[in-house]
Amino acid sequence: VPILGVYTFATAAEHGWWFPPNVATFGGDIDRLFYLILWMVGITFVVTELTLVWFVYRYSRQRQAKAAFTHGNHKLELLWTAVPAVLLLFIAFAQMDTWAKIKYERTFPEEGRYSRENPIAEVVASQFDWRVRYPGRDGRLGTVDDIENPFEFVVPMGEDVVFNLRARDVIHSFFVPEFRLKQDALPGHTIPVWFNAMQAGTYDLVCAELCGWGHYKMAGRVRVLPRADFEAWLAGLEEDWFSNGTEETE
Amino acid sequence: MNPVHTPAPPLAPHEPRHRHAPEPGEGQPGTVREHHEHHRLGFLRRYVFSTDHKVIGIQFLFSGLIFMLIGGLMAMAIRYQLAWPWKVMPLVGWLFPETGQAITPEFYTMLFTMHGTIMIFFVIIPLLTGAFGNFLIPLMCGAPDMAFPRLNMYGYWAMWPAFFFGMAGFFVEGGAAAAGWTAYPPLSTVHSAAPGSLTGQTFWLLALTFVGLSSMMGAVNYVTTVVKMRAPGLTMMRLPLSIWALFVSALLQLFALPVLTAASILQLLDRIAFTGFFTPSNLLVNNMTPDAVGAAAGGQPLLWQHLFWFYSHPAVYIMVVPAMGFVSDILAAHARKPVFGYKPMVYSIMAIAGLGFIVWGHHMFTSGMNPALGMTFMVSTIMIALPSAIKVFNWLGTLWGGRIRLTAAMLNAVAFVSMFIIGGLSGIWMAATPVDIYIQDTYIVVAHFHYVVFAGSVFAVFGAIYHWFPKMFGRAMNETLGKVHFVGTFIFTNGVFYMMHQLGIAGLMRRTADPYEYDVYAHLQPLNEFITICAFCLFAWQIFFVVNLFHSLFWGKRVGRNPWHATTLEWEAPSPPGHGNFDKQLAVHRGPYEYSSPEVAEDYLPQARLV
Amino acid sequence: MNYVAPAYDPAIDAPAPHHPVYDYDSGPPVHRGKFAIWLFLATEVMFFTGLIGTYIVIRMGTRSWPNPEDRLAVGITAVNTFFLICSSFTMVKAVEASMRWSKQALLGWLGLTVVIGSIFVGIQAYEYVELIKHGSLPNVDLFWSTFYAMTGFHGLHVSAGVLWLIVVWLGVAFGILRREHRMRIELAGLYWHFVDLVWVLLFTIVYLM
Amino acid sequence: MSGENLGYSAFKIFVILFILTALEVWWGMTFRPEDGYSRLLLWGGLMCFAVAKGLLIFMYFMHMRFERFIVWSLIVPTPALILVILFALMPDVSFNEQRDHPVGDMLDPTGQVVDMVTRDLERHGTAEAQPGSE
Ligand code: HEA
Ligand code: HEA
Ligand code: CUA
C-alpha cells in the first residue's frame, strides 16, 4: 500500500491529476502549505504503514511459545504524544496568517483601486448561472445604471480585485480552481471576496456547493485582461447596455 | 419448577421471590439477585418482538447489512454515472424512458443523498452501536441483559419507521430528498428549489427524527447498563476497550443527537408550517418568492449548518470510536498480547469524544461563517489528531512482539488501522483552513471520509463479525473464504478511494452528475473509469462475504465457549448464550487483556479465572 | 501462523441446565431507573438548548423585535405559570406520600397534579386558538415561528407528562404499582419538575424579554 | 433515597417560587426598553429571576441537593456544552452586517423589505397584534 501510495502521488503530476496551474497571488501560499502538510503527513504515512506491515509480517512468523508480556511504556507514550503534538501545533500555526490574509475583512486590500467600500462588481449566483453587475457611470452598485453581464466575470490583471458575492435563491459557491479561491454565496448575505490574478486568460468559474439538479453544469467564466483591455471592454459593455435601452429594474 | 441453587455470595441476602421479579436496580452495589423464571415465549416474542439483547443485536446486524447492500447498489449507480455520464444505465435504466434509459441529473442528486443517508444512519451507526453495542455490552459486562430490555426493543423497532420513510421517499412525487445528506437550506426548505424538496425532504427529516429516537433509547440503555450492571470486581478500569468505546459513543449520542433532532424538526416546520428559521427573505427561487406566497422568512441559513454539524461531527466519531474499540480487542486477542498502554487508550477515547464537540466548524470553513471561528475550529480540529495518534501508535505497540495469528478477523483489524491512518492524515489537510479553501467539497473530502468510514469502520465491522460470529451463533465462519474476501476487498477499496485523492487535488468537485461539463475536469474521465471498475469489483467481491455468512450460519463448524482463547467475559458464557447469558456466577479478578501472562501455562488468562 | 479454533466439547461448552439469572448491581448507589431518567433529562436539556439557541440567534439578529406584551396575553400566561408551579408542588407532595406509601394521599396528590397539568395545557390550547383566530399563524413572521416552536414543544412535553401521570395514577389505583414500585412515582415526578423548570425559562424568554 | 420524608419544607419553596414569579412578571412589564430602560436591566433582572427559580426547583423539587453522584456525573457536562453552542453561534450573529437585510425582515404587501414591527403597523394599523393583552 504505502509504496503504491507514494508512487501514485509521485507520478500523479504527469497524468495531470495534479493541481491546475496556479494564477492567484495567495494561491502560491496555499500550495506551499499544501505541500508542507503533504510532506509531513506523507512521511508519517510511510513510516507508520511500513512499521505496521513489518510488524504483521515479522511477528506472524513468531516462533517462541509466548508473546512478549507488556502493558505499555510511559516514556514511549510521552514520546509519541509529544512529537505529534509539536508537529500539529506547527501545522496549525503555519496556516494562520494565510487564512487571515484571505478571509479577514480588516486585512482586505485597501491601497488598490478596489476595496471593501467600492468593489469592482457584484457577482450574483442563481440556479444555475452567474450574473455579474458592474457599477455604471455613477460608480456605485445597486443603482439603476448598473450594467449586467451574464456568465462572464471580467477583471483587470495584477490588481487586487474586491467583489461582492451574493445568491438569489439557494447556496452556491464561487470556485475558480486556478485561483485556489472558494467562497460560498449565501442567499440573503453579501459576502466580500478578493483575489489578485497574475496571468491574463480565461478560467472556468465553478459552482462548488450543491444547488440542485443543475449544480453540475452551473459553469461561469472568469476572464483576466490587462488594465487597458479591461477598460475598453467595460466601456463597450456600457455602450450596448444603454444603447439598446434595456434598463435594469430592481 | 425446581431451581438448582448456586450459593449466593454472603453480601447478597436472598430476597423473597415475588410473583414477578422485584424492581431491578434497587439493590446496593455489589449485590447479586438471582431469579428463576421459566418462560414459554412464542416464536413472535422470542425472535421478532424480542426483548433479549442478543436477538436485538442480531436484528440490527441483519437490517444493517441489508441496507448496506442497498446503499452499495446506489454507490454503484453513482460510479456508473461518473464514469460514463448519461449512458444507458443497467438495472434502473428502464425507469427513465424519457432520457433514453440514462438517469436524470435530478435522480443523481437523490442517489448520493440517499446513499450517504442510508450508509451513515441506517448502516454504520446501527451496525456499530446497534448491533455490536447491543450484543457485546451485557456480555462483556457480565450482565444478564440490558438495563431496560423493553426500551431496548422499542429502540430497534423505532428504526423501522425510519427505514420506511427513508425508502418511501423514492416513491413520492418529486422523488427522494435531493439536498445532500447535509440538507442545507434553503435548497432543502424551499419547495420549488428542487424536485426532491417537494415531499422527499419531509420524509427524509421524519426518518432522521426516528433514527434519533432509536439512538436515544439505545444510548440511555447502554450507559445505564455499563454503569450499573457490571459483574463483581469489574471496575471501570477493567472494562474491555470495546465497552469503553461504546460507552463513550453512547454519551456522544446522548448529548449531540437531541440538537440535530431539534434542528431537523425546525426544518420540518420550515417546510410544512412555512416558518422561517432557516430561510432568508426576498429569495427568488424558480421565479417564486417564498415569503411573498406566505412563508415566514428572514431566517439564518448558516444556523442550520451549525446545528447540523454540532451533531454530525460527533456523529463521525460515533462512527469510528466503537470501531476503534473492537479493533483494540481483536488485535490483542489475535496478537496474544495485552493492549499496549490501556490507560492512554481509554483517555484518548475520552479526549476524542470531548474534542469532537468543539470542532464541527471545520465543515463550514468556506460557508461564510465568521473567519475568526474558522481559526479556532482549525486549531481544535488539528489537535484532535493527537489522541488519534496515541491510539495508532498504541496499536502498533500492541502488535510489536506479539505472536500474531493472521485470522480473517485479525486481517480486517489491521486493515482498519492502516486505512484509518490514511483517512485521518488526509483529514489534517482539510483541517488546515487555507488548504481547505481549495479542497472543500472536492473529491479529497470524499476520499477522506470513505477512508475513515468505509475503509475504516466497515473493515472493523467485518473484523468484528468474524471475531464474534462464534459467540453469536455458536459456529465459526470459514477462515479461507474470509481471507479471500479480505484480500479482494482491501485491494479494490484502495483502488477506488485512493485515486479519489488525485481527483480532489485536480479540483474535481463532489456532487456533480457530470463533471466533464467543465473543461478543467474533462481530462479526468479515464481516472474515474478506473475507479468505477474497481468499485464494481469491490461490490462483486462481497459475494464471498455473503456466501460465507449464510453458509456458516447453518453449516459452519460448531465451536465452544472460547474459540479464540480470549480473555474477556463474553467468552465465559456458552455460545450462543442462552437466556440470562451466563450459567455460572462471575467474579472478575484482573484487567481485560492478560494474554501470555507469565502467571499461567497457557498464553491467556481470562478475567474471571481465579489463580 | 494458521490457527484452528478448538472443536466443540460438550463437557465444558454445553450450557448448564436450568440455571438462575444473575443480575449484578455494581457502581454508584443510584436506582437504575433514576440514573436513566437523568440521562434522558440531559438529552432533553440539549434538545431545548437547540430551540433556545435558535431563538437567541434569530432574536439577536433582528432590527426590531416586537414587544411580547403587544402580541401575547402575558397576564393569562403568568397565571398559567403559577398553575404549573402549583402542580410541581403537588407532585412533590405526591412523591412524599409515595415514600410512606399512604395510598389515599398519593392518589389525591397525583390526581391533583394531573388536573392542574391539564388546566395548564387547556389554557395554552385556548391561547393558541385565540391567536390563530386572530391570524397569528407560525408563518406570519419569525416572532410567531419561534413562539410556536418553543411553547409548542413545551406543550407537547407537558401533555406527555400528563399522560404519564395518568398511567401511574391508574397503576396505583388498581394496585399494579405497589410499595416496591414507589420509584416509578418519583421518576414521573422528576420528569414533571423538569418540564416545569423548562417552562420557567421559556416563560421568561418568550413572554417577558 | 433517604427514608420517609423529603428533608425540607416543600411548601416554603413553593411560596418562594410563587413570589418570585410575581416579581418577575412585574419586572418584565415595568422595565421595558420602550420606556427608556436599558435592555441589560430588563434581561439581566429577568435572567436572575429565572435562574433563581430554576435552581430552586432543581435543587429541592428534583432533589439534586441530595444526590451528589448524579449532579457530578451528568449535570455538570451539559451546561458546558450549552455554553459551547452559544459561544460558537454568537460570532455569526455579530457577522450580520453582511446581511442584505437583518434577520426577521420580510416582504410587506408592497414587496418592500421591512422589519416586523413596521410590517405589523402596515398590516393592521397597530402594533397591538393581540386582543388578549388588554
Ligand atoms: C468515521 C468518520 C470520520 C473520522 C474519524 C474523521 C476524522 C477526521 N476528519 Fe473528517 N469527515 C468525515 C468523517 C470522518 N472524519 C465525513 C463523513 C466528512 C464529510 C462530511 C460531508 O461534507 O459530507 C468529513 C469531513 C471532514 C472535514 C471537512 C472537509 C470539507 O468539507 O471541507 C474536515 C476538515 O477539517 C475533516 C477533518 C477530520 C480530521 C482532522 C479528523 C481526525 O479525527 C483524524 C485524526 C487521525 C489522524 C491524524 C491519523 C492518525 C494519526 C497519526 C498517524 C499520528 C501522526 C499524525 C500527524 C502528526 C499529523 N473531516
Ligand atoms: C458508511 C458510509 C459510506 C459507505 C460504506 C460508502 C460506500 C461507498 N461510497 Fe459513499 N458516501 C458516503 C458514505 C459512504 N459511502 C457519504 C456520507 C457520501 C456523501 C453524500 C453526499 O454528498 O451527500 C458518499 C458519497 C459518495 C460519492 C460521491 C458522490 C458525489 O459527491 O457525487 C461516491 C462516488 O464515488 C461514493 C462511492 C462509494 C462507493 C463506491 C462505496 C463502496 O465502498 C460501496 C461498496 C458496497 C458494499 C461494500 C456493500 C456490499 C454489501 C454487503 C457487504 C452486505 C452483505 C449483505 C447481506 C449479508 C444481506 N460515495
Ligand atoms: Cu450553484 Cu452548485
Ligand SMILES: [Cu+2]
Ligand atoms: Cu467533521
